[in-house]
Amino acid sequence: xxxxxxxxSLGDAxxxxxxxxxxxxxxYPEAISFAAGRPFEGFYEVDQVHEYLRVFCDxxxxxxxMTDAQVARTLYQYGDTKGIITDLIAxxxxxxxxxxxxxxxxxxxxxxQEAMFLVLRALRADDRDVLLAPSPTYVGLTGAALxxxxxxxxxxxxxxxxxxDDLLVQLRAARAEGKRVRACYVTPDFANPVxxxxxMPDRRRLLDIAESEDILLxxxxxxxxxxxxxxxxxxxxxxxxxxxxxxxxxxxKTGVPGARVGYAVADQRVIRGAGDGTGGGLFADExxxxxxxxxxxxxxxxxxxxxxxxxxxxCSMIAANQREAAVYRDNLNQVLHGLAxxxxxxxxxxxxxxxxxxxxxxxxxxTADDEFxxxxxxxxxxxxxxxxxxxxxxxxxxxxxxxxxxxxxxxIEEGLDRLAELILQRLx
Numbered sequence: 319x320x321x322x323x324x325x326x327s328l329g330d331a332x333x334x335x336x337x338x339x340x341x342x343x344x345x346y347p348e349a350i351s352f353a354a355g356r357p358f359e360g361f362y363e364v365d366q367v368h369e370y371l372r373v374f375c376d377x378x379x380x381x382x383x384m385t386d387a388q389v390a391r392t393l394y395q396y397g398d399t400k401g402i403i404t405d406l407i408a409x410x411x412x413x414x415x416x417x418x419x420x421x422x423x424x425x426x427x428x429x430x431q432e433a434m435f436l437v438l439r440a441l442r443a444d445d446r447d448v449l450l451a452p453s454p455t456y457v458g459l460t461g462a463a464l465x466x467x468x469x470x471x472x473x474x475x476x477x478x479x480x481x482x483d484d485l486l487v488q489l490r491a492a493r494a495e496g497k498r499v500r501a502c503y504v505t506p507d508f509a510n511p512v513x514x515x516x517x518m519p520d521r522r523r524l525l526d527i528a529e530s531e532d533i534l535l536x537x538x539x540x541x542x543x544x545x546x547x548x549x550x551x552x553x554x555x556x557x558x559x560x561x562x563x564x565x566x567x568x569x570x571k572t573g574v575p576g577a578r579v580g581y582a583v584a585d586q587r588v589i590r591g592a593g594d595g596t597g598g599g600l601f602a603d604e605x606x607x608x609x610x611x612x613x614x615x616x617x618x619x620x621x622x623x624x625x626x627x628x629x630x631x632x633c634s635m636i637a638a639n640q641r642e643a644a645v646y647r648d649n650l651n652q653v654l655h656g657l658a659x660x661x662x663x664x665x666x667x668x669x670x671x672x673x674x675x676x677x678x679x680x681x682x683x684x685t686a687d688d689e690f691x692x693x694x695x696x697x698x699x700x701x702x703x704x705x706x707x708x709x710x711x712x713x714x715x716x717x718x719x720x721x722x723x724x725x726x727x728x729x730i731e732e733g734l735d736r737l738a739e740l741i742l743q744r745l746x
Contacts, residue, residue: 327464335457335707338688346695350733352720353701355510355676357571358645359724367574370626371619377629397618399606401426403625407567407581409633414543416556417565423585425605426616430540430568430580431458436605436612437536437564437582438466441500448492450502452480454708456510456538459503473502477670479516480504482523489531501534501564506554507542508675511708511719515673518551525554528562534586538566543636545674546647561586564601569624571676572635572642577620646676649722652730653678660738667741676723679705684744686718693740700736 327333339353371393378384378392392402401407404421411417427433441447449463453472463470473488474481480502489499504524506516516524528535537554555565565583573579584601609615631638654671657680661667669680680702684690687704694700703721705714725733 325465327461330464331711332457332460332464332707339703339707342688342691342695343701346699346701349695349699349701350729350736351701351724352722352733352737353703354724355721356724357575358642360645360726361641366627367623370574370623370630372626373629374622374626377625393618393622395618397615397621399610399615400424400602401581401616401621402618403579403621403628404581406625406628406633410628410635411555411565411567411583413632413634414636415539415553417553417583419555419565419583419585423583423600423602425582425584425602425609426621427580427582427609428613428616429570429578430538430566431462432609432613432616433566433568433580433582434459434462434536434538435465436608437501437566437584438462438468439608440601440604441534442466442468446496446498447500448497450485450488450492450499450533452504452509454511454705454714455503456505457707459538460710468500471497471499475509475512475514477514479506479509479514479520480524482520482527485524486527486531489533499531499533501536502528503536503538504554505538505540507539507551508544508672508677510540510675511677511703511705512679513670513672513675513677515551515675521551521554521557525557525560525562529560533562535563536566537563540568540571541675543572543639544643544646544676546650547673555583569627569635572639573624573627574620577617577623579616579620579624646674646723648727649725649730650674650678652727653720653722653734656730656734660734661741664742664745666745676721678720678722679717680720681717682741682744683716685715687715690744694737698736698740700733700740702737 343351375389378389403426404424407424408419408421411419448469448471450473451459451470452475471488471492474484492499506521508515535554539553542553555563568580582605584605586601588598588601588604590598627638657669666683669678687706691704703719705717705719708714
């Protein structure tokens with residue numbers, strides 16, 4: 319088969335990133351990994367899955383008045399395309415984020431990855447359409463845009479998130495070229511990969527820009543609950559009063575990753591009448607049409623597990639993740655202190671200091687690419703993620719991302735020893 323006859327996305331470097339990193343990790347299973355952005359596994363219990371299922375089934379019987387036969391059908395059969403826990407997700411958003419979302423505006427997806435694809439596929443109408451996204455950015459967003467044939471125009475990232483002045487520059491430059499900017503993807507809290515967070519004035523200004531320039535904001539909030547400070551800033555969606563934000567959520571970091579449950583909140587009105595504002599529904603309804611032809615529906619059993627976890631914790635993922643949040647907070651502090659202890663006297667090496675989330679970015683004065691990662695795994699038994707993967711292999715060759723989420727304190731210390739030895743050896 320001729321590769322040139324396949325979809326063009328398959329030849330893009332971004333499409334290789336996840337597979338390459340997984341392949342290297344698989345070949346060096348004993349290496350200490352700062353690479354994977356997975357949640358902490360120390361509190362997993364198989365019996366909890368069964369308990370969550372039982373809690374959700376009891377909810378179906380007592381709160382929704384289902385018979386045992388109806389409960390069984392809900393779990394075993396194809397379900398509603400939008401999902402069977404939209405009401406619980408809406409309650410959770412109200413409890414944890416102060417977001418008032420009608421259940422009808424929620425679409426439950428196969429992880430947040432599907433939510434991204436559904437939104438981008440719906441927004442891409444013709445060849446004029448483009449998406450804005452910060453650089454560097456999450457490779458899953460880049461991949462979803464490639465699959466949706468929606469070109470991404472990059473916006474600079476500053477010390478506290480996306481550069482709003484450059485956003486305006488890129489938006490107007492795109493329009494000058496005859497392009498139609500449909501949306502801007504943004505992760506206001508602890509963005510993957512850089513770990514930075516937007517300040518409140520910038521959040522409000524971004525919403526004002528979205529309104530004045532007539533674009534949507536696609537807010538990805540996978541890490542927002544893991545804030546180490548006393549007060550969490552409001553999400554864009556909680557601040558949004560003009561339906562400019564499509565909210566992309568996931569239970570991969572806060573719920574049960576293996577359940578593969580994410581969601582989109584898309585409460586924008588879609589106008590179908592002849593300019594009279596009538597005859598339309600919600601953007602969520604449009605997303606569900608695409609989903610019905612893509613994955614049909616999200617696994618009801620996976621949704622039931624997440625629903626049971628929500629119900630067991632008063633629909634609060636903050637309450638459900640108190641132990642995990644403490645681990646991430648301690649791990650982040652340990653990694654930052656450990657880098658300072660081992661490398662703090664080397665001015666040519668630097669790193670940022672996020673206030674939460676999973677990621678720290680280290681900058682070095684040499685090339686830290688995939689070949690260097692292979693060398694690190696083989697000779698030093700330590701893994702990280704080269705940052706060039708988040709730039710589409712166009713930049714970031716002297717940076718590496720450390721994920722702090724999965725390791726125990728002892729493994730962090732050993733891993734930092736190996737990483738420091740690797741870096742210092744390369745500097746000699």
